[in-house]
Amino acid sequence: MRATVQTKEIRDAILDATDKLLAKYGYQKMTIDDLAAEVGIGKGSIYLHFKSKEEIALSHVDRIVDRLCARLETTAASDLAPDAKLRQMALERVSYRFKSVQHYSQSINELLSSLRAKLLARRREHHAREAAIFARVITEGQKKNLFINGKPTQTANAFITATNALLPFGLSTKELGERKEIENKALTVVNILLRGITYHKEQS
């Protein structure tokens, strides 16, 4: 048990250092030696936890998604109405990811170029995890006769797809400086989607 806690602590410390050094040096220039020095452990200890620099950077993105999913779960379990939950969750996935990389928006292109193929493959799993949380709220809204019928997973995937272009992967360095504008774009898309799944009682 203690060993597991330590493993998680060291992993987290390595990923915290990664976050800091990505901002400072960028992905290409960051070395395992830099990371070891930043954490205050030996280079060999890093390799006990991660196979390569690439795996560290990908795990760093995974951790952002883990934390985002924890937030989405909190919103999904809150007392808000289902439509308010979906709105907040969709905005959260955009603004949380945005904030996660904003301190290294200058070097992020280099990271996302270098890892493009692997990140795209990984995104599929990330998005499926998020979609599962959205689908539960959509089911809740359907049960309350707020949302029209339809496969909750398919609708959830539509919310994910429709906001995916607003995640850092799809944004230029310039756009990564325009938080308010990106959040407004997300809000417009999400409001149209929400109206699109809302049951209008008076409708024939």
Add this chain to the structure above:
Amino acid sequence: MRATVQTKEIRDAILDATDKLLAKYGYQKMTIDDLAAEVGIGKGSIYLHFKSKEEIALSHVDRIVDRLCARLETTAASDLAPDAKLRQMALERVSYRFKSVQHYSQSINELLSSLRAKLLARRREHHAREAAIFARVITEGQKKNLFINGKPTQTANAFITATNALLPFGLSTKELGERKEIENKALTVVNILLRGITYHKEQS
């Protein structure tokens, strides 16, 4: 006049060769010498039209967008109802871009990684051109009392944003092999958006 026509013909021939060689070699390995040989002109003639290999590749993407916009204009000017036009246009932007790169889906990651920053900067202008065509159809639908009121440009941008993640830039090599699946995703998003902007007469 004749000179201008020739210029356009040679430019087009160079971009046709680019399309072919991107599929054959990929972006990194493709050289200006290869392109000159493929077109059957001297290397110097290529540089009369383009400053660099990078500019050639970006112009190649511009040409795809030019051709897409011509198709969108045709649909926008057709006899279809405004909602049917928007549906077809949104699907067209996904499937046309998809088909444009499908013959080099294996090497596209390398192209998109190499040009990531410049492409992202360029996308803004591409998307604004497309959004202008969507906005006209939305205005048409509002005048016919089919669509709810709202700023046509903002709604148009929402259609663009919501389908952007389904363009080749946001797809993995694996997903670039799944045309039907990508088109279905686009259709789900677009149908929800369309319902979201449609005026329901019976609604209070």
